[in-house]
Amino acid sequence: MELQCTVQNYDWGKLGSDSMVAKLLSSADSKVSIDASKPYAELWMGTHPNGPALIIDRNVLLGDYIKDNLDAIGPVVKSKFGVSVPFLLKILSIRKALSIQAHPKKEHAEELHKSFPDMYKDPNHKPELAIALTPFEALCGFRPLSEIKIFLTKLPELTEILSADSVSALLAQEDQGDQNILKQVFHLLMTASKDALASSLSKFLTRLEKEDASVQLSLLYQLVQRLHSDFPGDVGCWAPYFMNYLELRPGQAIFLKPNLPHAYISGDCVECMACSDNVVRAGLTPKHIDVPTLVGMLDYGSYTKDELLFNPKLEDENCCIWRPPVPDFAVAKIKVNGDDEPYNTIIRPSPSLIIVTSGSGEICDTEPIPARPGVVVFLKASRQLTLTPAPGSHLEAYQAICNV
Numbered sequence: 001m002e003l004q005c006t007v008q009n010y011d012w013g014k015l016g017s018d019s020m021v022a023k024l025l026s027s028a029d030s031k032v033s034i035d036a037s038k039p040y041a042e043l044w045m046g047t048h049p050n051g052p053a054l055i056i057d058r059n060v061l062l063g064d065y066i067k068d069n070l071d072a073i074g075p076v077v078k079s080k081f082g083v084s085v086p087f088l089l090k091i092l093s094i095r096k097a098l099s100i101q102a103h104p105k106k107e108h109a110e111e112l113h114k115s116f117p118d119m120y121k122d123p124n125h126k127p128e129l130a131i132a133l134t135p136f137e138a139l140c141g142f143r144p145l146s147e148i149k150i151f152l153t154k155l156p157e158l159t160e161i162l163s164a165d166s167v168s169a170l171l172a173q174e175d176q177g178d179q180n181i182l183k184q185v186f187h188l189l190m191t192a193s194k195d196a197l198a199s200s201l202s203k204f205l206t207r208l209e210k211e212d213a214s215v216q217l218s219l220l221y222q223l224v225q226r227l228h229s230d231f232p233g234d235v236g237c238w239a240p241y242f243m244n245y246l247e248l249r250p251g252q253a254i255f256l257k258p259n260l261p262h263a264y265i266s267g268d269c270v271e272c273m274a275c276s277d278n279v280v281r282a283g284l285t286p287k288h289i290d291v292p293t294l295v296g297m298l299d300y301g302s303y304t305k306d307e308l309l310f311n312p313k314l315e316d317e318n319c320c321i322w323r324p325p326v327p328d329f330a331v332a333k334i335k336v337n338g339d340d341e342p343y344n345t346i347i348r349p350s351p352s353l354i355i356v357t358s359g360s361g362e363i364c365d366t367e368p369i370p371a372r373p374g375v376v377v378f379l380k381a382s383r384q385l386t387l388t389p390a391p392g393s394h395l396e397a398y399q400a401i402c403n404v
C-alpha cells in the first residue's frame with residue numbers, strides 16, 4: 001500500500017532542492033512544488049500522531065487501518081508491542097547542527113515522565129539508528145581520555161572556565177580511569193555561566209583565527225567556528241573536544257544506544273527509532289537544558305570512532321541489515337541491479353515500511369506500483385515485495401521492520 005508521508009520543515013533542514021527530503025518528495029509526486037527558500041528537514045514514515053502516514057488509495061491513516069486489520073501487524077509484533085507500528089522511519093536532511101542530546105533508558109524514561117510529565121511527555125525509550133545517504137557529520141560518545149587530555153592542555157580558554165583541581169585530576173587519569181572525574185569536568189562545563197562561555201569561546205576563536213592551518217586543523221577550528229556562527233556562545237561549541245567527531249561515508253551507520261551523547265551536524269541520512277519523543281538536551285539549542293538529569297544519566301565511557309560505527313550483516317546477495325540490540329526496529333538495505341532477476345524480499349514476521357531511495361522500475365505485493373525515489377509503501381507482516389528494476393536501471397530501498 002503506497003503511503004503519503006509527512007514532511008517536517010524544521011529550521012535546521014537543508015533548503016529547497018538541496019534537501020534529500022525535498023528531492024524524494026518531488027520525485028515521488030510530480031504535483032509537489034519545492035520552495036527554494038524553505039527548509040525540508042525530515043520525512044516521517046510511520047504512525048506517530050505528530051506526522052501520521054496516509055494510505056493513498058484508501059484515504060485512510062495507516063494507524064487507523066492497522067486497528068481494523070490485525071493481520072497487518074502479525075501475531076509476533078502484536079504480542080510484544082500491541083496493535084501498532086512501534087518504530088518510526090525517517091529521512092533527515094541537515095543544514096545546521098541539531099542539539100546535542102541523549103535518550104534515557106526505558107526505566108529512566110518512565111521515571112522522568114512520571115516525575116516531570118510536562119518536560120518529558122513520553123514514557124518510552126528512544127534508541128536511534130542513523131545510516132548516511134551522503135557524507136554525514138556527527139558528534140557521538142565521549143572520546144578516549146588520551147584525546148580529551150591533549151585538547152585540554154592546548155585550550156587554556158576552555159580550562160579557565162573549569163576548576164583547576166578537576167582539570168589536573170583529569171589530566172592525571174590513565175586511559176581507563178575513573179569516569180567520575182570526566183563527569184565532574186563535564187558538569188563544570190555544563191554549569192559555566194553564559195558570560196564565561198561567550199567570552200571563552202570568543203577568546204579562543206580570535207586566537208585560532210591567527211594560527212596556521214595545521215594548528216587550526218588539529219584544534220577543529222573550522223568545525224567550532226561553524227557551530228559558533230549558528231549557536232554563538234553556546235556550551236555545545238566546546239563539545240567537539242570531549243566527543244568524537246565522525247564523518248560517515250554513505251552507507252556507514254551509527255547506533256545511538258541509551259545515554260550516549262550525540263549530535264547530528266550535517267548531511268542526509270536514513271534514521272530509524274523507537275516511536276518516542278524522549279530527548280534530554282546538552283547544548284547547541286535555544287531550548288531548556290535539564291543539567292542535573294543530563295549530567296546524571298550520560299554514558300561517560302570512552303569510545304573510539306571504530307567502536308561507534310555500527311556494521312550491517314549480509315542476509316543475501318541483495319540485502320544487508322542493521323540489527324541493533326533492541327526489539328523495536330531493524331533496517332535492511334536492498335539493492336537490485338538492472339541485470340539481476342526480480343528480487344523477492346525476505347519474509348519477516350513484522351510489518352515493514354519501505355522507501356525507494358534510488359533507481360526506477362516496479363515494486364509489487366498484490367498490485368504493481370511504479371517505483372521511483374521517494375515512493376513509500378507499507379507491507380503487511382509475513383508478506384513479500386518483489387522489486388523489478390527497469391532495464392538498464394537499478395532499485396535501492398530501505399526497509400524498516402521490528403527486530404523480532
Ligand SMILES: [Zn+2]
Pocket residue numbers: 101102103128256262
Ligand atoms: Zn537522538
